Amino acid sequence: MLAIILFVLFIVFLLGLSWFFYKQSKTADGYFVADGQIHWFVNGVALTGGYLSAASFLGICGMIAFHGFDGFLYSIGFLSGWVVALFVVAEPFRRLGKYTFADALAARFHSKSIHFAASFSTLMICIFYLVPQMVGAGVLIEPLLGIPHYWGVIIVGAVVIVVVAGAGMASTTYVQFIKASMMISFSAVIVGAMLFRGIDTEVETRDITGQTVSPYEFQTIETETDSPPFQWEEVLAKTEYIFKDKIAQREQKWVLLQKKAEVHLHNDGEKFSLTHRGQDISGDSDKLEELELKEIEEEKYALLPSWWKLSQDSDDNYQLKELQDITIERRRRRQVNGLPASFDNRLLLVGGLSEFGPRSDYEGNNKPIGPLRFLSVFSDPETQVKLPTRDVIDYGGARIQLFGQEPVQGNILMRPGGYFEIGNGNIWNQLNFISLMLALFFGTTALPHVLIRYYTVKDDKSARKSSIVAISSIGLFYILTLYLGLGAIASGVLNPLSDNMSAPLLARAFGEVLFAIITAIAFATVLGTVAGLIVAASGAVSNDFLDKFLNLDMSEKTKVLAARSTAFTVGVISVILGILFRGVNVGFLVGWAFAVAASANLPAIIMVVFWKKATPAGIISSILVGVVASIGIILMGPDMFEIYGLTRADAWVPLTQPAIISMPLSFITIVVVSLLTKQGKLNEKHKL
């Protein structure tokens, strides 16, 4: 309830702010760049707010919590991109530019077609960046407010359309300023609380109702043999399970067991309740029809299926490890851990530390721990952490997602490669890693919603100071993400279904108030970034496409109207895509936006600033080649093939990250086409 109250208060506050600054947006300057009168400090923090999107707050923390150091690589890459922006592009661009990167390019060439190419790439990048924000909004709102995913997306979309279409950059600057300030402060509060509480191998956490509970201990059953076939009755003799089936799929062996749970009927048989894996689950009795029931001595029991993973331990003996599952049957019925999915029957939270290494002399017992020692504990080779795993199998006509936990050594968790698997010598994995680091490093500069903010302060000096404020605050936040992600592991609050929830669930471990505040901030995070992106997209369409390319003679008023209409349209499109792309990883999508930006815009930006022989045809070709090559590789790569429902091996291109190919290709295009069209350039001069 507190989360809902805070959430509503936030929306009302933002709408009020938007109304307050409405007066500033009567002119095009007011709408796009707030008349260039934003204070450099406010602008710097607002840059932070616009930059720290759902990918940073939800995605990075989640990736660190699920994959360790590879999540932190995104933090490093996202921040490093600012170095390129500040040192290479900020000064020349501010001198050249007006509202958008297309303006800056056209300032040198005065070619109408450049406006078309630039507005096209800006729009594509904005949409690639908007979709994960919308998905993030849905992922966040769904479990926190108990409403369906699509409502979360629609609410974010509606609020942003009102805020942006209503007042433009003036309001988004302050929305982003407030959001960034709150996000950094409260992240620091959570990290401080977590370090003060300390860590241990056994932690208390909170369940879905907010009650403090001990995490469920997932069981391991030893078969005590290293050679199948197994005598299942013997193996399971001392347990409450009976053997049902064994299958081999996805290069693993899975075992289906069954156990009985006593069913209690209430309200004249209208309601039922039972206890399963430490959770008290209740519901309408008609749901019992979905279960296999058995009566023993006048007591009713539900026979619950339970999936286990069969694997070998270090002595080559086979063992069964208990899993959680989500089963979707042919009739679309959804079961969680053998029972119908409901508000109180969800996947249990997992994760945690199972052993402390000796390096840092920290013995746990939830004693306060210093920030460096905390990192030292996690990177010790003898430290063991439990990380979630996920597999999908098909059984009996149903698709079953299986969720387990695997122990990982501290040093492996805290070195690059947990997600990208670069340590196994696979050349494609290594190329993907390099490609991603390249995209993150160069993509920031080329993101349209970052560049536009260089114009919202009055001079170069202010722009420089804004950048330093932004780099410092973003850097501080990204250091905090490392603690938030690892803190989520240590607190055993990992939701196996979605890594995006790790930071908010860590907040919940410290009480409902902090949880509610973080919910509101996370919502505002999405809101602020989406607002900035929609302003950039509306600028690209109204300023570059309609005004400059089509050369429509528009008054200031018409320009603002066109921008507001575009904001509305782009907002609606992103809401629809946000609903369609439900379930796709947020960080994964944002990485693509960076790759498209680095491939489409960066070569043009760099060459315009540093290469005098660049021609309009060269710039236009490189932008289009960058967009097409990067998006083409993404669409033909293994990740998308998995989304299409095919196998990764079928992918036409073995790369998942396109920048290593598409960025150089775009650079080569600009050089070759510029050299080939030198005559064209002369002609254009004559034409001019």
Added chain:
Amino acid sequence: MEKNSAEETIPETELDKDTAIIEEADPNVKYREKMGLILFFIYGFVYSVFVAVAVFNVELMDTVVMFELNLSIFYGLGLIILAVFLAALYSLLCNLKNRATEKANNSAQKSGSI
């Protein structure tokens, strides 16, 4: 931020003149761009080494270097702190150069008036 309705007809020579005017108004533009590029290459080199170590010798990242921290954490945090440090250094260098130019201008004006 007015729209330049005649932009299709502006010859490039005039643009060069515009740039020259900007550079004349702010003689430190070249200096700032040069310093920016130097700092960019320094950071780019440190970043590239990090990526290269991760790709070609990832076990090296386990080496304990300082404060009981692994190289990966030390280097990763270092890259973040280095970015902030270089940004501050850049700003400082630009401000110092601005002051030096202002001082030189003032003394030139004084000597001119005498």
